[in-house]
Amino acid sequence: MVLGVAVADSALADATRDAGERHAATAAAKRVVAADSSLTNRTNVLDGSAIDALTVGELHSEAPVLDGRSVRVTLDDRTVVSDGTPAGGTTVRRIVLVERTQTVTIRPEFTSGNRVTLPRRTRRVDLELNPPENVSVSTVRADDRTVLHTAAERGLVGEYTVSVSRRETVRLDFVANGSLSEGDVAVTMYPRTTTKALLRVTVDA
Structure with a gap:
């Protein structure tokens, strides 16, 4: 019986952790591409210069829900910013536009x-x-x-x-x-x- 309770508690903890990861990843992705984000020119259109210069501090400022968690943000195959060492975890994907200004x-x-x-x-x-x-x-x-x-x-x-x-x-x-x-x-x-x-x-x- 004790073993059964331990397994149930572990499963519940895993489910709670997974739900927390999903919530944080979804909320962060939504915040990054929001119209009033410092990283966008308009909804779902990233400012190329801003995303290239993104720091860990700026990411957490935009999405405080990430505080205390390991996180990695990538654009196509390029890592934009990483905090900690996410191993597995939950990934949220969004198709975006990246806008850059030429001279x-x-x-x-x-x-x-x-x-x-x-x-x-x-x-x-x-x-x-x-x-x-x-x-x-x-x-x-x-x-x-x-x-x-x-x-x-x-x-x-x-x-x-x-x-x-x-x-x-x-x-x-x-x-x-x-x-x-x-x-x-x-x-x-x-x-x-x-x-x-x-x-x-x-x-x-």
Whole structure:
């Protein structure tokens, strides 16, 4: 009878531990991909830079349910962060998107007038204007919207940052009193790319 009670107690303890692992793993995975998580740009879309830099402390801050447990977070076949040495345990899997921001700089040749269509969609554009002394740029338009303007005789010279629509391909028009050439303007954009990945959160008691 004592042996039977011991076996029953052991089974109950294992079941309780497994339930705790499942709860912690599920809650942590849900928290990592939440819209208000510091690791996402929106629900289920991980910020690539944030997930690459994730530390054990930040993971526990996002998901306190992991405190006191061994945990490992992987993205596809890469371990992102590990605390302790999970041996077995419970793993929760989620299909996610990983979004990364690129930096792309172009120097328009202006072979068809003082305009350029951006090759990628972006939320903002950094402009570096360095026209020759005999050319003055008074206005810059993004599609039909004026984003920069000056009445100064020398015109727009130097570095500027403007916001543009990420929902469509943008054309920049440079209103000037002469023709621009390659090297007069540098345009830096920040397009985002997304890739599908498998997120795994493994928790061991």
